[in-house]
Amino acid sequence: MKKGGIPKFVIYALLIACCSIPLFFKIPIPNKPSDPSVDFYKTLSALKEGDVVLLGSDWTGSTRGESKGHMKAILRTLMRKNVKFVIWSSADPQSPRAALDVIAEVNAERVANKEEKFQRWTQWVSAGFYPNADVAINAVAQDVRTAFGSRRENDTNGVQQQIFKSPVMQKIKSVTDFDLVIDVTASKTTDFHVQFISAKNVPLMFAVTGVMVPETQVFYNSNQIKGFIGGLKGVFDMEQMMEKGINVKDANGKIAVASDKISGEIAPLPGVSVGQGTKYYPTLHVALLLMIIMIGIGNYEMISARKRQKGNG
Amino acid sequence: MNDTIWARNPQGDLKMFIGGGLILGIVLFFGVMQTPIQARRPLVWLVTFLSGGFMVAYTYWPKPINFDAKTELPKNGVETVGSFLQQSFGVVSSFVQIIAAFLLGLGIFSLLRIHLMNIARQKKDWVFSVILLVSMLSMIIFGYWDFMIRQGEKAVDFDDPQFWRMPNMVRDFLFDGLLQQMDAAMFSIIAFFILSAAYRAFRARSVEATILLGTALLVILSLMGVVAGAWDDKVAALAGDGKTGSADFIMNFKITEVAGWLKNTFQTPAITGIKFGIGLGTISMALRIWLGLEKGGKA
Structure with a gap:
């Protein structure tokens, strides 16, 4: 088939222009969070002070547009609720560093906001990276004390100790002792988590990239996971729910973020909640709109060409 | 015991x-x-x-x-x-x-062998081999140096960049400044291909392609808060506040409802079926390897 009329460089230039321009303006966008996002936030909100979360970080710079936003939103929520967490990775050797950098960023944000820094060892620990995701996740599901047993961290006195001596891990004897397992991922670790960890009846949730949403929806529909946030929309959903709560009326009696998944309301989470989701969501809008326009033009050209051929024939 | x-x-x-x-x-x-x-x-x-x-x-x-x-x-x-x-x-x-x-070690050994040979024999584009080896060695050296400093000086808060020394800064530049940025840049190039492909290939050439195009457009529109909000409000206004059967019926045409129906009724069963097929294939492949029936598994 003959190639379309618009040259590639024009399409590319249009994309660059359309994606860059919204970054310079603050554009408020109405939003209705998706059901899986609401369930995700509802489960996070139900955590109590002192609960312990196993937080998988299985993403790298390539998907940071989505995954970093997920990670930040989750960390902000956990830290504000004083929920302890254990970070670990099994998908990519870069992942632990990426996660540690985000924790440092959120901590810096807390310090700037006159909140207390979330302390390593007493409030969170890192169990590091484990090669071979399926075996690693299975090992954690079967016997977390053996799987993480050899990992060490500096305690508050600077002495290296096994992470199980940390206050974070005090009550952890098996994976079922975690109050929640979350995996921020851009890879197949979702399948292994469902296969091995969900089978132990531990509450499980995912933060996945946009392209992974359809397959993650399967686990959500079958109730194997409590909820999930997907892609940039997921980041925006989280930031909106943290900032404005769910079903909370403002001074004019209007509800900013409404959901019929919640019978009552969930109050906003005080502190800095808005971030890259709110910043990039207008860009996503424009990019999707541009895609629809390009599909329309392409189809119009095809129909015109067919009509011309018929006319000539 | x-x-x-x-x-x-x-x-x-x-x-x-x-x-x-x-x-x-x-x-x-x-x-x-x-x-x-x-x-x-x-x-x-x-x-x-x-x-x-x-x-x-x-x-x-x-x-x-x-x-x-x-x-x-x-x-x-x-x-x-x-x-x-x-x-x-x-x-x-x-x-x-x-x-x-150990596979990591094997990979490093293999990289070193191939690229050192390229450099020694000055094969075509041997300069790229030099860049690759220098990049790899820099990351290893500064990565460990940074780690050793962080482990050695436990009282210092290395989350705060003001306490960083040269190796910490170089590590940060190599990992966050270069590797992460290049990763993101490579991935973002996909957007250009997707847009170009949407224009050139996503066309209603047949009935099946038209159905695919229509459903894709509905799901895309449901992801756009502005469109979804306006559409859903319009449908709600059309339905009115009456609790009649027709109002309930009209509410089914909210774009979020339609997109949800498409996802739950068509997408989820299709993916489940595909995954089931993949699972069966994996079991049969695993059995072949385990029992030595696969070529190369057993003499």
Whole structure:
């Protein structure tokens, strides 16, 4: 088939222009969070002070547009609720560093906001990276004390100790002792988590990239996971729910973020909640709109060409 | 006390375990090297069969619940085997992870061999080989240097960049400044291909393609808050606030409802079916490898 009329460089230039321009303006966008996002936030909100979360970080710079936003939103929520967490990775050797950098960023944000820094060892620990995701996740599901047993961290006195001596891990004897397992991922670790960890009846949730949403929806529909946030929309959903709560009326009696998944309301989470989701969501809008326009033009050209051929024939 | 050898803490007798492991590794290495070529394939198959057999046994053999091997004795043969499998699993998993980690070493060795040869023989584009090796060595050196500084000075808060020294800054520049940015840049290039492909290839050439196009457009529109909000408000206004059957029917045409219906009714069963097929294929492939039926598995 003959190639379309618009040259590639024009399409590319249009994309660059359309994606860059919204970054310079603050554009408020109405939003209705998706059901899986609401369930995700509802489960996070139900955590109590002192609960312990196993937080998988299985993403790298390539998907940071989505995954970093997920990670930040989750960390902000956990830290504000004083929920302890254990970070670990099994998908990519870069992942632990990426996660540690985000924790440092959120901590810096807390310090700037006159909140207390979330302390390593007493409030969170890192169990590091484990090669071979399926075996690693299975090992954690079967016997977390053996799987993480050899990992060490500096305690508050600077002495290296096994992470199980940390206050974070005090009550952890098996994976079922975690109050929640979350995996921020851009890879197949979702399948292994469902296969091995969900089978132990531990509450499980995912933060996945946009392209992974359809397959993650399967686990959500079958109730194997409590909820999930997907892609940039997921980041925006989280930031909106943290900032404005769910079903909370403002001074004019209007509800900013409404959901019929919640019978009552969930109050906003005080502190800095808005971030890259709110910043990039207008860009996503424009990019999707541009895609629809390009599909329309392409189809119009095809129909015109067919009509011309018929006319000539 | 009913500890298997696997349940012992290697850190208690670290030197003995390292020495023993080293000697055993050397013996195994030379043993395999001396094995006739005809016997190597059956040997590989035997190891594969035993490893696979362990995982099958672990999955299907009944295991005692709430059994403490340190204070209890198994009641019968079934419990003895179940307890052994339970205690051994962590160590077998560690074996697999250690072997996987060795692949990293093998990869580094292979990279060094190929690119050092390229440089030595000044093959075409040998300059890129120099860049690759320099990048790899810089990341290794500054990565470990940064790690050693962080471990050595425990009182310093290295989350705060004002306490960083040269190696910490270089590590940050290499990892966050270069690697992460290049990763993101490579991935974002996909957007250009997607847009170009949407224009050139996403066309309603047949009935099936038109259905696909229509559903894709609906799902895309449902992701756009502005469109979804306006559409849903319009539908709600059309339905009015009456609790009649027709109002309920009209509410089904909210774009979020339509997109949800498409996802739950068509997408989820389709993906489940595909995954089921992949699962069956994986089982048959695993059985072929495990039983040595796959070419190359057994002589």
